Amino acid sequence: MVPMDIQSASIRRGKRQVPSKKNGITNGKSRHQFLEGDALAMLDTIADESCRLVITSPPYNIGKEYERDRRRSLPEYMEWLDPIIEKACQKVTADGHLCWQVGNHISNGELFPLDYFFYKIITNKGFHLRNRVIWHFNFGLHATKRFSGRYETLLWFTKSQQYHFNLEAVRVPQLYPGKRHSQARGDKAGRPSGNPKGKNPSDFWIFEPKAEFFGTPVWDIPNVKANHPEKTIHPCQFPSELVERCILALTEVGDTVLDPFVGTGTSVIAAAKHGRCGIGIDQSSRYIELARHRLAEHHAGRLITRPIGEPVRKPKTGERVATIPTEWKTAAE
Numbered sequence: 301m302v303p304m305d306i307q308s309a310s311i312r313r314g315k316r317q318v319p320s321k322k323n324g325i326t327n328g329k330s331r332h333q334f335l336e337g338d339a340l341a342m343l344d345t346i347a348d349e350s351c352r353l354v355i356t357s358p359p360y361n362i363g364k365e366y367e368r369d370r371r372r373s374l375p376e377y378m379e380w381l382d383p384i385i386e387k388a389c390q391k392v393t394a395d396g397h398l399c400w401q402v403g404n405h406i407s408n409g410e411l412f413p414l415d416y417f418f419y420k421i422i423t424n425k426g427f428h429l430r431n432r433v434i435w436h437f438n439f440g441l442h443a444t445k446r447f448s449g450r451y452e453t454l455l456w457f458t459k460s461q462q463y464h465f466n467l468e469a470v471r472v473p474q475l476y477p478g479k480r481h482s483q484a485r486g487d488k489a490g491r492p493s494g495n496p497k498g499k500n501p502s503d504f505w506i507f508e509p510k511a512e513f514f515g516t517p518v519w520d521i522p523n524v525k526a527n528h529p530e531k532t533i534h535p536c537q538f539p540s541e542l543v544e545r546c547i548l549a550l551t552e553v554g555d556t557v558l559d560p561f562v563g564t565g566t567s568v569i570a571a572a573k574h575g576r577c578g579i580g581i582d583q584s585s586r587y588i589e590l591a592r593h594r595l596a597e598h599h600a601g602r603l604i605t606r607p608i609g610e611p612v613r614k615p616k617t618g619e620r621v622a623t624i625p626t627e628w629k630t631a632a633e
Contacts, residue, residue: 332568332578332595336588339560342581343387351391351579352464352555355399355546355567358384374405378417385418388560389425395463397550398427401435401454401542409445415453427457435542454542456550469548471498543570551576565591569598 335342358381372380385400392398400422402414419429433454442448474494481488543566547557553575559567562580564587571578572595582588597603 332572334588334591335581336585338583339384339581343560346391348390349393350556351558352393352396352551354388354392354558355543356559356561357401358561374412382421385421391558392459394460396459398457399454399546403452404449415455422457427459429455429457431456466549467500470545473498540566540570543567547571547574547576562591563587565594569595572598
């Protein structure tokens with residue numbers, strides 16, 4: 301049974317590979333697996349070139365509860381993750397992908413963009429960077445001596461020059477469907493210039509509907525805080541929307557998706573939602589237990605996740621949270 305504090309928090313918040321028997325994965329709902337233990341050791345239990353997509357957000361080394369007993373300097377942090385990345389890369393199929401989502405490392409008030417350091421490590425292992433995706437969100441820790449950080453980056457790498465990419469699964473409608481080629485375009489002159497199936501959303505997306513979603517391609521996804529329907533006890537949770545778009549574009553039904561730092565199971569649940577097989581690794585027995593519970597809730601139709609494309613909520617005029625406090629007005633007079 302899942303402890304009540306975990307259970308209530310979880311419910312409260314609204315070339316194809318065949319999975320190997322070595323991984324203990326079978327057909328049906330039980331094909332998904334959570335492995336408890338150190339990522340470096342647990343990756344050895346997974347067959348090489350068995351995962352179409354490895355996607356994760358590693359610990360940022362910023363003092364979260366699961367890092368406090370092992371805070372590292374930046375060089376130590378990169379040295380710790382290098383062999384894990386090496387093994388994770390070995391699990392990717394020849395036409396597969398690695399998506400590595402990171403923020404920034406702060407030391408003595410100085411900011412170090414982690415994607416810069418990971419780019420070097422991962423490309424040195426023979427992978428090719430296809431996109432550096434910006435994930436924007438509105439809430440987070442407020443800085444006092446620099447601008448508040450409100451975005452993170454997702455680095456999408458492929459293992460080879462031949463890789464699977466399903467643009468059709470993530471196209472968005474054309475903003476100007478009536479736009480036509482100029483007369484200088486020869487045979488195309490006067491013909492519609494866009495693709496009737498929709499446009500490529502690019503590497504800068506916004507998860508807003510219609511005008512904003514289709515007009516400003518930014519990954520604007522609320523981070524999992526406070527009243528977010530996916531909020532659990534985990535202090536730094538991966539939003540399902542971010543994972544789902546990668547799964548839809550970079551994998552096919554039946555493919556295996558691996559997350560070596562799975563936390564509360566979001567990547568595995570996202571894989572399950574779209575007919576993929578998910579494998580998650582985490583060293584915390586508490587998070588693994590919660591992840592298994594959340595996956596079971598998903599299969600039972602009770603798990604609430606934020607739908608792709610739902611507008612980021614903005615307070616309405618007159619709402620208490622949108623009203624200037626009387627204390628501020630008094631101070632200004």
